[in-house]
Each structure stands twice: as C-alpha cells, then as structure tokens.
Amino acid sequence: MYSYSQFDKEFNQQRVSQFRKQVERRVEGALTEEEFRPLRLMNGLYLQLHAYMLRVAVPYGTLNSAKMRMLAHIADKYDRGYGHFTTRQNIQYNWPKLTDVPDMLDALAEVDMHAIQTSGNCIRNVTSDHFAGAAADEIEDPRPTAELLRQWSTDHPEFAFLGRKFKIAITGSETDRAVIKAHDIGLRLRRNAAGEPGYQVIVGGGLGRTPMIGKVITDFLPRADLLPYLESILQVYNVLGRRDNKYKARIKITVHENGIDTIREMVEERFKVQRAQFGGFDQKLLAEIETQFAPPAYVNASLDGFNAAYAADGAFRSFVDTNLAEHKNENYAIVSISIKKHGETPGDATSDQMRVMADLAEKFGHDELRISHEQNVIIPHVHKSNLYDLYKALVGADLATANIGKISDIIACPGMDYCALATARSIPIAQKIAVRFDELKLENDIGDLKIKISGCINACGHHHVGHIGILGLDRAGVENYQITLGGDGSEDAAIGERAGPGFSYDQIVPAIERIVHAYLELRDSAEETFLETYRRTGLTPFKAALYPETKIAAE
Amino acid sequence: MARAYTPKVLTANRLIEGDVVYLNASGEWVLFHDQAWLIEDEAVANTELAKALKLADLLVGPYLANAEMKDGTPIPTHFREEFRTKGPSNYIHGKQEAQ
CATH class of the missing domain: 3.30.413.10 (Sulfite Reductase Hemoprotein, domain 1)
Known part of the structure; x- marks a missing residue:
C-alpha cells in the first residue's frame, strides 16, 4: 500500500491549516457563505438536509487497519458513531459541526487521508476494482496507476475549475467491477500483442440525467503515454465542453454532441504537444509507486481445518459460497463483508464494526482492506486456513450476512x-x-x-x-x-x-x-x-x- | 383578483451545527416547526427573508417554505419540509430525538 511521502504529508497538512483559517473567517463573518461554499466543497464539506456532511476519500478503495480505526475514531468523536460507505469508494459522516471539521481533517491527515477533491468541478477521487491486487482474473494491479493519477490530479491547476466534475475509474481485469464504462474516463489495463503494458481508454460514459455508455477512444495506449493523453482529453473537454448549461456540461455530452471521432482527432492533435512535455519523470514515479504495491508475503498452511469446517457448518458454507471470490493465490480467498444486513442501511458501518474489520484485516488479511462501489468492505488477502476464525468473528460483530451479489445486496x-x-x-x-x-x-x-x-x-x-x-x-x-x-x-x-x-x-x-x-x-x-x-x-x-x-x- | 398567497415559514440551517431552524413570531430562530411563525402576508415574508439573508454569521441558505395551519400548529405541506422537521427515517437522529 502506498505510504505518503514527506511532500504528500506537508501538502495535506497545509490544506488542513488553510481550511482551518477559512472556517475561522467564515465564523467571524469575514467570508460570506457564497465565498465560503466553494472552499468547503473543495474540502469535501457539504451542507445537507439536517446537518453538514463530510465526504472523505478512500483513494481507489484501498485502506489498512490504521486508517479504518481512524475512521471509527472520527465517527465516535465527531459524529454519531457510524459512517456511510458510498458508491464512489468514499465514506461520509452525516453529522459533523462546522467548527469540528478542521480537527477531523487533521485526524485524517495523521493516517495519510483527506477529503480533497471529493466535491467540486475537478477530477474526483479515482476509483478502482475493489478486488485490485487480489483477483484471480487480474492482468495487472491497477492501483499504482490509480495512485499516479491521484498525485497528478491533486491540485492540478489546469483542471481545478472544469466545466463540471470529472470521474476516472480504472480496472486491471477484463471483468469490470469498477463500472468503467459509466465514468468520464474509464481505463482498463491491458497488454498488446508484443506483451507491452498499456491501457484501453474509454471516454464519455456517465449516469445522471443523461445516462451514456462510454466510447473507446483508443484500444491501446502505451503505458508511458497515459498522463499526456489524459491531459489532452481534459484540454479538449475544457475547450469544447459546454459551460452554458450545467446539465450539458459533462464530457459525455461533449462526446455525444461532437462525436467520438472528432474528439479522438482533437485529442491526438493535442497529444503531440503534451507528449513532448513529459520527459519520463512520471514513469520513474510510477515505478517507485509500484514497489509499494508489492503482493503480500503469502503464507503456506494446511487447508484441512477449512475443509472440515466447510463440510460441518452449513452457515459457514453458505458464507463461503456467497461472499468469497477467487484469489490469484489458490490457497487464499477474497472475503467480501456485507454492509447490507437485511433491514439495515446499505453502506452504514458502526465504529465498532469498523474496528472489528480493522482487527480482522490485521490478524488474518495482511493488513489490507478495500471499500467497494457496491458499499461493502473487502478483506482481499485471507489464507483459507484463517477463514473459519474470521467468519466466527464476523458473526460476533453482526457482519456475516451471506448476501453478496444477491437481491438484498442493494x-x-x-x-x-x-x-x-x-x-x-x-x-x-x-x-x-x-x-x-x-x-x-x-x-x-x-x-x-x-x-x-x-x-x-x-x-x-x-x-x-x-x-x-x-x-x-x-x-x-x-x-x-x-x-x-x-x-x-x-x-x-x-x-x-x-x-x-x-x-x-x-x-x-x-x-x-x-x-x-x-x-x-x-x-x-x-x-x-x-x-x-x-x-x-x-x-x-x-x-x-x-x-x-x-x-x-x-x- | 390577486392570487391567494400560500402561507410560509422562514427556515434555514444554522451556520455552526448545520441543523434546521425556523423563525418564530418573536423574531427568534427556533428548532421546531410547530413553533414557527406562519407568515400569511407576502410582503412581510419577503421582508423577513431579506433580513435573514443578512444574518450570515448565524444562518446558511434561508428560504421561505410553504406551510399550513392545522389544529393551531403550522405544518409543512411538502414531504421534503416534513423530513426537515424530524430527521432521517433510518435512525432516530436529528430533531426527532428530542421529540
């Protein structure tokens, strides 16, 4: 998992102290709501029906036990003891006080987290396959690229005031668990005939009032061309995208109105200029990021206990058959924890449940967790010999609902x-x-x-x-x-x-x-x-x- | 003949807590809809809204919401406003905790 560099940490802390002063000026009356609103939105703070809401990014859905415990701590200290996991792999707190939010952001910064660009007309939190790094059908882990995109898009001055919000999703599998065709840009890692890594790039997808399935702008983009190519797409969008009508401002409308062929031609023309500006530092950075996403140190253990429990315990068998997915290591499983117990609120986890999931990830899951766009939590690397103990602990925390992919997994x-x-x-x-x-x-x-x-x-x-x-x-x-x-x-x-x-x-x-x-x-x-x-x-x-x-x- | 004015309550969210408040007949901002001032005169409503818009250190987003008098108490006429008087339906959080 990526650990923040000193630069990342300082940037994050600076943003919190900036926002702290902005809140102070708002409370003192030096800023009007009209002036303050875009500033709070850039930091993920909304005013909802009954209270403020803070939307915290879980970049590409990946977190560890320390981060999850901090989310639980924030829920207890500043909110109502729970959080709501969203379809954008974020977590939302529904009841913060305005004056507490800088402290919440400070607490998040302690564990390399933030709420930056979870709102506003900018490039939002990049989302990814929640089985990334673990799925048996994965060609390559998409998270290093997602982290590169996070760093590139964070505070990118050219793309901070787009015509409308802009969402990028990435997957490393042919099976799409990240809904990449319903994003402004969807990326799929793939290899060409020569075995070289690259991306299929899909543009102009989106849901909302005008749902559109994204169109392929290029079937294979060499890896080193990614950032200049994305910048070219965003520049073309910035030129052609409509700012006269909020409802026609997303890139899906730009693509629809101009046609994918025109967009492609313009992007390729622009790309000639942009490509020349990338001298290889981004690829050096990507290589450094990749080292931080090394697979876990897989263990070997007997599967006898698992097989015996599977045969003997019907409820466990049902959990295994429903909530597990195939891992790239055949002795491991990907465990989806349903945050959809019948009758409960989809995506809401209590602070106690968050702590249990953190403990279990630490004990049985190489300290990794994921949030899915389907509002569930995943422990992606669990050796099968640990599954039964993990399952019993989930039962104790009311987290063992066996309904992943079923009608109640809504x-x-x-x-x-x-x-x-x-x-x-x-x-x-x-x-x-x-x-x-x-x-x-x-x-x-x-x-x-x-x-x-x-x-x-x-x-x-x-x-x-x-x-x-x-x-x-x-x-x-x-x-x-x-x-x-x-x-x-x-x-x-x-x-x-x-x-x-x-x-x-x-x-x-x-x-x-x-x-x-x-x-x-x-x-x-x-x-x-x-x-x-x-x-x-x-x-x-x-x-x-x-x-x-x-x-x-x-x- | 002039169209009849639908009575209104003046409502907003509080700046610090973010919770929903209503203007009462004494000019105070109170938490509960049943204590709100049901304003039946359009000119008065607009004057009060203009005053509320200047209370930037106390309120966010003041607006006039349709309401009606029932059994001597102002009640909302739209379900969105009704939800704002209580809180969410999945937990007993928000104003309904105190009710």
Whole structure:
C-alpha cells in the first residue's frame, strides 16, 4: 500500500491549516457563505438536509487497519458513531459541526487521508476494482496507476475549475467491477500483442440525467503515454465542453454532441504537444509507486481445518459460497463483508464494526482492506486456513450476512433522508426490499440480482446500471419510484429500460416482488440469471407482470 | 383578483451545527416547526427573508417554505419540509430525538 511521502504529508497538512483559517473567517463573518461554499466543497464539506456532511476519500478503495480505526475514531468523536460507505469508494459522516471539521481533517491527515477533491468541478477521487491486487482474473494491479493519477490530479491547476466534475475509474481485469464504462474516463489495463503494458481508454460514459455508455477512444495506449493523453482529453473537454448549461456540461455530452471521432482527432492533435512535455519523470514515479504495491508475503498452511469446517457448518458454507471470490493465490480467498444486513442501511458501518474489520484485516488479511462501489468492505488477502476464525468473528460483530451479489445486496444513495439534492427517499426502500425477500426465503433461489436505488436523477445509486433500477422522484409533491430493467454495470454495460409509470412509496416493494416472481416463472432453469432471462425475453413479460391491470384492460 | 398567497415559514440551517431552524413570531430562530411563525402576508415574508439573508454569521441558505395551519400548529405541506422537521427515517437522529 502506498505510504505518503514527506511532500504528500506537508501538502495535506497545509490544506488542513488553510481550511482551518477559512472556517475561522467564515465564523467571524469575514467570508460570506457564497465565498465560503466553494472552499468547503473543495474540502469535501457539504451542507445537507439536517446537518453538514463530510465526504472523505478512500483513494481507489484501498485502506489498512490504521486508517479504518481512524475512521471509527472520527465517527465516535465527531459524529454519531457510524459512517456511510458510498458508491464512489468514499465514506461520509452525516453529522459533523462546522467548527469540528478542521480537527477531523487533521485526524485524517495523521493516517495519510483527506477529503480533497471529493466535491467540486475537478477530477474526483479515482476509483478502482475493489478486488485490485487480489483477483484471480487480474492482468495487472491497477492501483499504482490509480495512485499516479491521484498525485497528478491533486491540485492540478489546469483542471481545478472544469466545466463540471470529472470521474476516472480504472480496472486491471477484463471483468469490470469498477463500472468503467459509466465514468468520464474509464481505463482498463491491458497488454498488446508484443506483451507491452498499456491501457484501453474509454471516454464519455456517465449516469445522471443523461445516462451514456462510454466510447473507446483508443484500444491501446502505451503505458508511458497515459498522463499526456489524459491531459489532452481534459484540454479538449475544457475547450469544447459546454459551460452554458450545467446539465450539458459533462464530457459525455461533449462526446455525444461532437462525436467520438472528432474528439479522438482533437485529442491526438493535442497529444503531440503534451507528449513532448513529459520527459519520463512520471514513469520513474510510477515505478517507485509500484514497489509499494508489492503482493503480500503469502503464507503456506494446511487447508484441512477449512475443509472440515466447510463440510460441518452449513452457515459457514453458505458464507463461503456467497461472499468469497477467487484469489490469484489458490490457497487464499477474497472475503467480501456485507454492509447490507437485511433491514439495515446499505453502506452504514458502526465504529465498532469498523474496528472489528480493522482487527480482522490485521490478524488474518495482511493488513489490507478495500471499500467497494457496491458499499461493502473487502478483506482481499485471507489464507483459507484463517477463514473459519474470521467468519466466527464476523458473526460476533453482526457482519456475516451471506448476501453478496444477491437481491438484498442493494446499492442505495442517502436519498432524502440526508441529501439536499434528493427528490425522494432511497434507504427505506432498500431496507423494505431486503426484509421482504428475507421473509420470503427466496434470496438464494433468485440468485445473482443487482438492485440499485437512487433518490434523484443524479443517479449516485447507479440505478441505470442496476439489473433492477429504482429512481425516486417527486411527482406533484408525492414520492414516486420509477423502475428500469436490464441495466448492467459490468464489461457488458447497458442502460436499463424504463418499465412504465412509477409506483408510490407503498407500492414499490410489491412491484419489485412482481418482477422477481415473473423472473422465477420465466427463467429457463435455476442457472439462468435475472439479467440473462431479461435479455432473452425483453421487457414485455416483465411489463405484463408489473402492470397486470393494463393487461386486463387491453384484453 | 390577486392570487391567494400560500402561507410560509422562514427556515434555514444554522451556520455552526448545520441543523434546521425556523423563525418564530418573536423574531427568534427556533428548532421546531410547530413553533414557527406562519407568515400569511407576502410582503412581510419577503421582508423577513431579506433580513435573514443578512444574518450570515448565524444562518446558511434561508428560504421561505410553504406551510399550513392545522389544529393551531403550522405544518409543512411538502414531504421534503416534513423530513426537515424530524430527521432521517433510518435512525432516530436529528430533531426527532428530542421529540
């Protein structure tokens, strides 16, 4: 894991002391709210419905036990004893006082963390595959590049005041767990025919009010060309991107309006100039960063205990079968800890739970943790001989829910329970769906099914790429929920199709139940997933199940 | 004939704590909607809003929100404002703790 250099530490501390003085000037009245707002947003501080909210970056989702313990400490000392993990691999605190925030940032700086560029029209926290460095299907660990991008984009003067926010995601696997096609820029590490490392670059993806799947701008970019090429894309965006209309300001609209071929030509033209300015220091830096992401010192141990526990303990077997993913070392496993216990708030972990996860990562996981965009926590390197002890400790902390990838593993944005932009609530819908399907005892029968819920059109809950997407809106002063079906955030990314008229707060859970029952009836076999069935049958049979009264009227 | 004015309460967030406050009839900023001043005159509402906008060391983002009188108590007419009177629905946090 990357450790801050002296330069990183000093920069971070300077930013905190700057912000401390800005807060003081705001409280004294020397700064108006209009003047202060962009300054607080640059430091991740929002004013939400009921209180301030501090959004802390977990760069590319990677942290260790010391960082996780500090997140727990901050939750206890300055907040309400919990934190909310988000779809951007951040953690949000919902109840800080303005005057406490500089102290919170100081505490974060102690463990090389910050809230810089978690808001504002700049390059945001770079996100990545939450199995990075561990996944069996990985070509290369994307985190060194992600760290390079963090350093390059932090306080980059040319890109601090873009037309709109700018999000970059990177993966090192063909299987896309980072939703790279729904980002302003998506990067996929790959090798060319000669075996040289490089990147596929995707541009112009995004969700929000105008969802778009990103387009390939280059299929293979040599590794050393990355930063000048990204600068060229951002420069073209800065020239062509619209500043007349906030809703048309993202690069997805620039790409859509100008066409990917024009954008590519302009980027390549610009690249000739930018490339000449990079003399190789960035690659030297990348090489230094890479040394800090060396694989853990894998251990050897007997798997007999694991095999015996797997055979004897049904609940453990269910946890293993559902929450584990294949590690590149066959004696290891990637453990996903579900922060989605049925009926609880998706992504919310208490400070006690954070400390348990930190302890377990330290004891059994080579001191590494990840936050996923699906709002779960991952211990990426666990030797299988330690799995049963780890599992029992998770049971004790109420963290052993075996539902990863299942219908109750729901992404939900904070919605109108917290967010000032929201048009409806998301969290209680997620809670009700999870509880309902737990009561029905259908979860395992249903299998892989991703429900994603957003409480407004900005789509923080990724509803467009949910197999079932739910969008909460305000329709004439009443909460109303629109359903989309067939979305997919993977390497086969697709935007879901709108099913029809929306449902009320009380009717949305029964509507989801009708869709799921339709799937169970329609599927070819228990092996055919919801998404496969949907792709085979299309919207029509699901629509008939969703709106039975319409069908009767038509007959 | 002039269109009837929808009564309003004047609301904002407090600068330091960030919590929701309302103007009462005595000119104080109070935490609870049922203590708010239901302003029925548009000119008065706008004057009070202009005054609140100058209280930058106390408030953030003051605005007028629709409300109505029910059983002698002002209540919000929109669900967003109703949530602001209480707090989130997933925990008993915010104002509902004290209610």
